[in-house]
Amino acid sequence: MRTDQTRMRVLLAALAALALTLGIAACGSSDDSTTSGSTESGSGAGTIQSNPDNGKVSLTIGSKNFPEQEILGEIYSQALSAAGYKVKSALNLGSETVALKAVKTGQISGYPEYASTALTSFFGLEPEEVPADANEAWEKANEEFEKEGLEAFEPTPFASANAVGTTTETAEKYDLKTVSDLEGVSEELSLYGSPECRQRIDCLAGLESLYGLKFKSFTPVDIGLRYTVLEKGQADLSILFTTDPQLSAESDKFVILEDDKEVFPAGNIIFVTEKKVAEEAGPDYEATILKVQEGLDLKVMQELDARVELEKETPKQAATAYLESAGYIG
Amino acid sequence: MSFAPPLASFAGAIEFIFTPQESNVTGGKKVGGFDKTVELLIGQIEVTVLALAIALIVALPLGLYLGHRGKGELIAVGVANAGRAIPELAVIALVATLIGVGIQNVAPVLAILGLPPILNNAYVGVSQVDRATVDAARGMGMSELAIVRKVELPIAIPTVMGGIRSAAIAIVATATIAPLAGVETLGDFILNRNVYGENGLLAGALLVALLALTLEGLLALLQRRLTSAGLKVKTA
Numbered sequence: 056m057r058t059d060q061t062r063m064r065v066l067l068a069a070l071a072a073l074a075l076t077l078g079i080a081a082c083g084s085s086d087d088s089t090t091s092g093s094t095e096s097g098s099g100a101g102t103i104q105s106n107p108d109n110g111k112v113s114l115t116i117g118s119k120n121f122p123e124q125e126i127l128g129e130i131y132s133q134a135l136s137a138a139g140y141k142v143k144s145a146l147n148l149g150s151e152t153v154a155l156k157a158v159k160t161g162q163i164s165g166y167p168e169y170a171s172t173a174l175t176s177f178f179g180l181e182p183e184e185v186p187a188d189a190n191e192a193w194e195k196a197n198e199e200f201e202k203e204g205l206e207a208f209e210p211t212p213f214a215s216a217n218a219v220g221t222t223t224e225t226a227e228k229y230d231l232k233t234v235s236d237l238e239g240v241s242e243e244l245s246l247y248g249s250p251e252c253r254q255r256i257d258c259l260a261g262l263e264s265l266y267g268l269k270f271k272s273f274t275p276v277d278i279g280l281r282y283t284v285l286e287k288g289q290a291d292l293s294i295l296f297t298t299d300p301q302l303s304a305e306s307d308k309f310v311i312l313e314d315d316k317e318v319f320p321a322g323n324i325i326f327v328t329e330k331k332v333a334e335e336a337g338p339d340y341e342a343t344i345l346k347v348q349e350g351l352d353l354k355v356m357q358e359l360d361a362r363v364e365l366e367k368e369t370p371k372q373a374a375t376a377y378l379e380s381a382g383y384i385g
Numbered sequence: 386m387s388f389a390p391p392l393a394s395f396a397g398a399i400e401f402i403f404t405p406q407e408s409n410v411t412g413g414k415k416v417g418g419f420d421k422t423v424e425l426l427i428g429q430i431e432v433t434v435l436a437l438a439i440a441l442i443v444a445l446p447l448g449l450y451l452g453h454r455g456k457g458e459l460i461a462v463g464v465a466n467a468g469r470a471i472p473e474l475a476v477i478a479l480v481a482t483l484i485g486v487g488i489q490n491v492a493p494v495l496a497i498l499g500l501p502p503i504l505n506n507a508y509v510g511v512s513q514v515d516r517a518t519v520d521a522a523r524g525m526g527m528s529e530l531a532i533v534r535k536v537e538l539p540i541a542i543p544t545v546m547g548g549i550r551s552a553a554i555a556i557v558a559t560a561t562i563a564p565l566a567g568v569e570t571l572g573d574f575i576l577n578r579n580v581y582g583e584n585g586l587l588a589g590a591l592l593v594a595l596l597a598l599t600l601e602g603l604l605a606l607l608q609r610r611l612t613s614a615g616l617k618v619k620t621a
Contacts, residue, residue, distance in 0.1 A: 153578060176410050179409055182412075250577050255411060255580065256410060257410070264412065274567040276486050276567050279478070280481055
């Protein structure tokens with residue numbers, strides 16, 4: 056029944072598209088419908104139209120190798136292929152340095168990056184210099200990218216940041232609400248984080264220099280273990296992400312400490328690509344990406360992360376579910 | 386405003402090993418350099434030696450025993466081959482999730498890599514010792530343990546040591562993924578390209594290769610010392 060309806064919608068959408076193209080010269084993509092958002096599956100206007108011109112263009116969409124990035128990579132890949140592009144994906148790039156180089160050498164067409172990461176890691180800004188406003192951060196990053204022949208598309212609604220997290224028990228025991236509350240007790244507490252956290256200014260190095268904290272120990276672990284080490288009681292504190300689904304699904308178990316001195320800049324996703332690639336791909340490239348990320352607010356992103364990290368769906372399945380429920384694809 | 390780091394160069398990697406370098410993500414603090422290299426090198430040697438020791442303690446006596454009895458070929462070869470098929474990264478992830486991180490958990494996991502070659506070679510080496518020689522030893526009144534220790538093992542040394550050498554190389558090379566489970570090794574340079582850059586990556590790879598070669602060389606030397614003069618003449 057549900058699929059029948061979907062099919063019907065696609066058919067209607069196709070007819071509508073046809074009518075539009077026959078009538079007035081269709082104006083590229085459909086920014087026309089007001090808030091097709093997450094209200095009970097969008098109308099025909101929200102669906103991505105396949106443009107036969109795009110069939111000549113091959114794109115490779117990249118992402119870094121952790122769930123949130125892979126989901127975003129899948130969303131963009133599937134949306135672009137719905138728009139008629141020939142799309143391949145490379146959703147396993149090890150770090151932003153690798154990803155950026157892949158864009159510059161043309162191995163990938165583009166990939167989603169956190170604006171904050173771009174500013175601190177590529178352009179040498181200190182974490183506290185990263186603008187809190189998403190558009191300001193994007194403009195600043197874009198300015199720098201343009202010097203390199205690159206371009207970043209407008210930011211997503213959601214932002215993600217690293218955070219110091221702990222169990223509710225530990226937080227209660229030491230009366231921790233903000234990172235500053237760790238003063239005086241941090242020397243009794245062990246911190247776990249990704250291997251690169253130790254030296255990053257937006258991670259351990261910043262906690263030490265900007266908050267003046269010293270921890271009992273820092274242990275590097277794979278990013279995928281950030282909750283496991285808390286659950287097992289090995290870590291007193293662990294570096295988490297603000298978009299982590301565990302924070303809403305298991306809010307009785309885990310808490311994050313407020314970053315009152317702003318060591319962890321929040322970053323909205325900006326899609327980084329080469330100008331040349333964007334020109335060759337035509338207007339649907341940017342339009343499609345901007346269109347499908349409209350619905351990505353913090354709650355939706357957490358839900359998508361939950362599907363993959365907690366419910367063990369593949370990033371591909373989660374992305375398809377998102378695109379379908381928002382009515383972007385049929 | 387430095388953008389994407391330049392490609393790694395051999396000279397750059399050597400410099401990285403001895404002198405701390407600029408990094409984009411550390412807020413001005415330099416990374417790498419000699420002290421860090423030594424610290425990570427020691428970490429790598431520590432976990433390697435521990436893992437190899439565990440593998441030896443488990444696999445060597447078992448392999449020698451099975452070889453001596455001339456039985457259990459199925460076990461020795463089967464276990465050995467099954468062991469080779471285990472993806473180490475997956476095991477480390479699993480153990481880290483189920484048991485925990487740190488050297489006490491990572492070393493036993495790395496030891497799994499060393500079991501197959503040690504077990505297999507000890508079995509094959511001992512079981513291929515000429516039975517007439519063993520019978521002669523038994524006829525002279527040697528105990529079974531003495532036969533293994535004084536007859537079979539010395540004759541099988543080249544094969545047994547071959548297994549130990551493969552085990553050591555496999556362990557030292559794989560110890561580079563240990564930083565994902567709480568043990569800092571030279572893999573830190575390789576895994577954290579954002580921090581150390583391309584030169585750090587190359588430096589890490591070079592150091593691991595160098596360490597593997599050194600280890601191989603030391604074990605080859607040991608093998609030569611352990612091999613009895615009679616055997617050497619025969620093979621020479």
